[in-house]
Amino acid sequence: MGSTGSNSSDVTPEATPAKAVLVVGLLSYQDAGTIGRAATAVRDGLARHFGGLASRIVLVDGGSTDNTSARARESLGGSGDLLELSPPRTTGDVLDVPYHGIPGKARGLRTILAAARDLEASACVVVDGGVETIAPLWIDWLARPVIEHSFDFVSPYYHRQPFEGALTKGLVYPLVRTLYGVRLRQPAAAEFACSGRLVEHFLAEDLWDRDGAQIGIDLWLATSAAAGDFRLGEAALGVRAHHTRGEKALDLGTTIVQVVGSIFADMESRAERWQRTRGSVPVQQFGTLPATALPQASSVDVERLIESCRLGYRELRDIWTWVLPPRTIVDLRKLVDGPPAQFRLDDDLWARIVYDFALGYRLRVLARDHLLQSLAPLYSGWLASFVLQARDLSAEATDERVEALAAAFEAQKPYLIARWRWPERFRTG
DSSP states (O other): OOOBOOSSSSOOTTTOOSOOSEEEEEEESSOTTTHHHHHHHHHHHHHHHSTTSOEEEEEEESOOSSOHHHHHHHHTTTOSOEEEEOOOOOTTTTTOOOTTOOTTHHHHHHHHHHHHHHTTOSEEEEEETTBSSOOHHHHHHHHHHHHHHOOSEEEEEEOOOTTTTHHIIIIIHHHHHHHHSBOOSSTTOSOEEEEHHHHHHHHHSSOTTSTTHHHHHHHHHHHHHHHSSOOEEEEEEEOOOBOOTTOOOOOHHHHHHHHHHHHHHHHHHTHHHHTTOOSOBOOEEESOOOSSOOOOOOOOOHHHHHHHHHHHHHHHHHHHTTTSOHHHHHHHHHHHHSOGGGOOOOHHHHHHHHHHHHHHHHHTSSOHHHHHHTTHHHHHHHHHHHHHHHTTSOHHHHHHHHHHHHHHHHHTHHHHHHHHHOGGGTTOO
């Protein structure tokens, strides 16, 4: 295939003489088994839905040793549509493989966005090369709102089991919605689309070299769009399945350190912005979720979650007193001492707990990793409560339950703002 290689994050005029209206970036690492399907779906999506537009496919690989790039070229059959770029690499990349499994992911994303800028693209779509369920229609539903309807950022919404992605439902979505006033239900997704205007904004942001950028970059791009003067939408893409790239599943404590730590770091950097935001608005939705049933969900061991919360109370209560006010400790004592069948963590209480941990993170009352790990038993308690309330509900009713939780986070925002502005009151009340 006639592809063009480059070792720079920018695209030179000599390498790419033709401009493009639409750029689709494939970010890959050890994806030989899936990259062919992904590249073919991208090519077919461009041909079927945007055949009249100049477009380019950009592959940015994180250093694969399994012939990922060669598989991508082969799948496109020598069409010449593939532009291969290599992001700058550091010696730490081999050791720094975060939960999403792509070394140097932030640099890879910046390389794709820089290519879109240099190609003067009106829209840029980013797709993870390890996705097994991508379809040509994904490109249409992600890109069309940007190209035809002047949206700046389109986030995917994937069809999930009721308790799949529980950390997003129970903390990430409600918190991002409350902070920035937009209801992006899955704001840390690897796929997204953005306008040329937002590409310029992203590249000008200082988030690329922050500590934790390789882990937090997906979320930070979404919050950057939400915090700015941009139009946001959401595309229903159906089921997302992804191969594991061989990485081991992380324990809950490590997952919370990475995911919640990324949100709390973002809160610090954008405090002036989110303190001015009141309420939230829904985003326009594109596409339709499939009518087909999801695969059988794995069961959730509620008793184990409750016991984790109780054990955490016994072993971590003294640590929690550095983060949580006395009345919350009392409420938690009542919770763990009650019968399992009546185990309910109130929405308002859970929101205040998350806010108090955000403040503790900001004030560094403990080593940040230790602080975040101590949140894990409390999250287990929230999840047990959520499952007990929602396990007999329909999918629609479960979504309504999540919306009620998010509304409680919004209702408790004055509590967050007051504590953030007057931290001397941190350990009182």
